[in-house]
Amino acid sequence: MTDTTGTLVSSADVNGTAVYGRDGSHIGAIDHLMIDKLSGKVAYAVMGFGGFLGLGEEHLPVPWHTLTYDTAMGGFVTDLTEAQVTGAPARTNNWDRDRDWETRTYDYYGIAPYWI
Numbered sequence: 001m002t003d004t005t006g007t008l009v010s011s012a013d014v015n016g017t018a019v020y021g022r023d024g025s026h027i028g029a030i031d032h033l034m035i036d037k038l039s040g041k042v043a044y045a046v047m048g049f050g051g052f053l054g055l056g057e058e059h060l061p062v063p064w065h066t067l068t069y070d071t072a073m074g075g076f077v078t079d080l081t082e083a084q085v086t087g088a089p090a091r092t093n094n095w096d097r098d099r100d101w102e103t104r105t106y107d108y109y110g111i112a113p114y115w116i
Contacts, residue, residue, distance in 0.1 A: 018075035019047055027082045031059055043114045049086065060085050063109055
């Protein structure tokens, strides 16, 4: 991310930002964000895992409020493990059109959904 001194950040700067576990292990990187058009809330970050040079990379959702930006790490830190994220409910073809899948995903992580 280019500027970490303010309280706002461009979504363009979030894309590609590394995500680390509390133990400092690299889990993945933010591919893009899903933002609720009506409330303006970030629903979740879609993270990229595995692959090489973008080939074979898997994209999985992580609830946005499970991520905290750490200036010392230069990336986001989470209490989630890679195993937890890769074990989340399989996504549908559309990231934004399946409330049942979103509900199962938030239930899986044991946190309140962004829309509540």
